[in-house]
Amino acid sequence: xxxxxxxxxxxxxxxxxxxxxxxxxxxxxxxxxxxxxxxxxxxxxxxxxxxxxxxxxxxxxxxxxxxxxxxxxxxxxxxxxxxxxxxxxxxxxxxxxxxxxxxxxxxxxxxxxxxxxxxxxxxxxxxxxxxxxxxxxxxxxxxxxxxxxxxxxxxxxxxxxxxxxxxxxxxxxxxxxxxxxxxxxxxxxxxxxxxxxxxxxxxxxxxxxxxxxxxxxxxxxxxxxxxxxxxxxxxxxxxxxxxxxxxxxxxxxxxxxxxxxxxxxxxxxxxxxxxxxxxxxxxxxxxxxxxxxxxxxxxxxxxxxxxxxxxxxxxxxxxxxxxxxx
Numbered sequence: 001x002x003x004x005x006x007x008x009x010x011x012x013x014x015x016x017x018x019x020x021x022x023x024x025x026x027x028x029x030x031x032x033x034x035x036x037x038x039x040x041x042x043x044x045x046x047x048x049x050x051x052x053x054x055x056x057x058x059x060x061x062x063x064x065x066x067x068x069x070x071x072x073x074x075x076x077x078x079x080x081x082x083x084x085x086x087x088x089x090x091x092x093x094x095x096x097x098x099x100x101x102x103x104x105x106x107x108x109x110x111x112x113x114x115x116x117x118x119x120x121x122x123x124x125x126x127x128x129x130x131x132x133x134x135x136x137x138x139x140x141x142x143x144x145x146x147x148x149x150x151x152x153x154x155x156x157x158x159x160x161x162x163x164x165x166x167x168x169x170x171x172x173x174x175x176x177x178x179x180x181x182x183x184x185x186x187x188x189x190x191x192x193x194x195x196x197x198x199x200x201x202x203x204x205x206x207x208x209x210x211x212x213x214x215x216x217x218x219x220x221x222x223x224x225x226x227x228x229x230x231x232x233x234x235x236x237x238x239x240x241x242x243x244x245x246x247x248x249x250x251x252x253x254x255x256x257x258x259x260x261x262x263x264x265x266x267x268x269x270x271x272x273x274x275x276x277x278x279x280x281x282x283x284x285x286x287x288x289x290x291x292x293x294x295x296x297x298x299x300x301x302x303x304x305x306x307x308x309x310x311x312x313x314x315x316x317x318x319x320x321x322x323x324x325x326x
Contacts, residue, residue, distance in 0.1 A: 029089055029267050033064040037085075037093045039078025040161060041071040043191030045208025049255055052093045052287055053124060056278040073190045075099040075164030076111065083112035087260035089267035092121065095258045097167035101310040105318040106164045114311065117170060118258040120304040121271045123277065123296040125256045126290055128228030129170050129206040130213070131241060132221040135205045142225045142244035145204070146178045153181035158204035159193035162186050167193070169314070169323070170206040170227060170251045175322050177246050197221065209234060209292025227251040234292035254296075254310075256303055268300055 034057075038050045047069060054065035068079035074099050077312060082093035095118065104114045112118075131142065137156075139145040150154050160167035163186045175182055185202050187193040190211060197205045198220050205212075206227065215221040215235060225241035226232055229250050241249045257275055276297040278284055288295050298306075317323075 002046055003134040027112070030061055030063045031072060032090065033066050034061075034089075035066050035068050035085075035091045037068045037070055037078050037082045037091065039070055039075035039082075039094070039099060039180045041189035041191055042069050043163060043211060044189050045210045045212075046096060046255070047191075048210040048291065049125065049288075049293065052258075052284070053275070053278060055279060056284050057274060060278055062275050072101060072162070073162040074168065074186070076103065076164075078101075080111040083260060084119035085260045087119075087262040087264075089259060089263055089271065091260060093258050093260075094124075095119070095256045095307075095315075096166060097252075097254050097310060098161075098164070098169070098258075100258075100307050101314045102166055102169040103164045103316075104311055106169075106323065115308065117261045118262055119263045119268050120300045120307060121257040121259055121268055122275050122279075122299050122300065123254060123256045123303045123306060124275070125293040125296055126252055127209045127291075127293045128226040128232055128240075129167070129203070129251060129253055130209060130216070130223055130232075130235065130238065130292070131174070131209055131225045131227070132197070132212055132223050133204050133218060134197055134200050135204075135219065135222050136200060137222075139224065140222070142239075142241055142246065145224060146180060146245065149178070149180035149182055154183060156204060157183045157185050158203040158206070159185050159187055159197055159202040160205070161190040161193055162188060166204050166206070166253055170320070171204075172323050173251055174206070174246075174249070177249050192208065194221075204279065207271070213292055227253075231290060254291075256296075256307075272300055 027161055036050055036054050038046050040046045050067050054067055070100045079099045085091035100114045133139055139148050158171045160171060196202050216223045223238045225244045226238055227241055279295045279297040285295050
């Protein structure tokens with residue numbers, strides 16, 4: 001199509017209008033509070049991280065970040081709500097390995113498409129899970145726990161934040177790696193699971209760092225190992241599960257921010273810029289480190305590629321292990 005042709009003129013005008021419109025949207029955004037959907041109840045690791053990041057982001061953009069806890073169904077309820085929200089940049093979602101990697105691997109049909117229905121913004125943080133037990137359980141190491149579980153198959157329970165959640169899947173991977181028979185008890189979030197763990201209603205749990213570490217430090221829970229490839233600075237005396245008796249064991253937790261799928265690219269880029277600035281602040285880095293989290297921050301493109309690689313990785317794990325959603 002050559003310059004001067006009527007169709008070329010119309011095309012150029014439309015393209016210019018689109019660029020101007022996108023730029024105007026980015027300049028005007030945000031001019032009201034944002035809603036950050038967290039797919040679990042208050043008090044858990046997802047909620048703690050969301051509120052910390054939300055507060056710092058609020059300081060940067062000058063608008064309130066309203067944390068909207070929508071727990072249930074292992075994160076499915078909150079994820080569906082976010083996927084179907086108006087794509088105007090005023091609703092964002094705290095995504096995790098659970099709802100964007102594990103859940104799609106477990107369910108052939110979901111009320112949302114983890115790729116099409118979300119626009120990746122940035123990876124926020126990564127961390128290991130921490131394996132904890134009620135102090136009354138006669139297991140002071142990973143090897144002790146494995147021996148006890150093998151001696152009493154089906155007698156020990158482990159709690160999780162919901163069916164198909166990251167805590168559930170990590171527990172199932174641990175069972176497969178150790179040849180143990182542990183009974184899964186699903187809760188509507190990690191906070192109620194931790195409460196029952198401390199009360200002795202369940203004996204074992206793979207917890208996220210932020211809500212679990214304080215109970216370890218007060219002696220209400222006993223830590224046996226962390227799921228990462230290396231020890232965490234937040235609990236340097238706790239060995240990795242791999243070094244404590246399960247060679248090769250590694251499951252890394254991650255959190256990120258996504259927006260509804262058709263959110264304008266200009267707004268996604270603005271969110272990415274402001275969130276990365278929030279993560280780089282010394283206060284945020286220190287706060288995350290104290291909770292056993294390592295600040296991340298990357299481009300929307302890199303985060304999108306990472307999500308797809310995690311989906312493929314755990315789809316293979318689920319298929320090979322024969323794990324099924326209940």
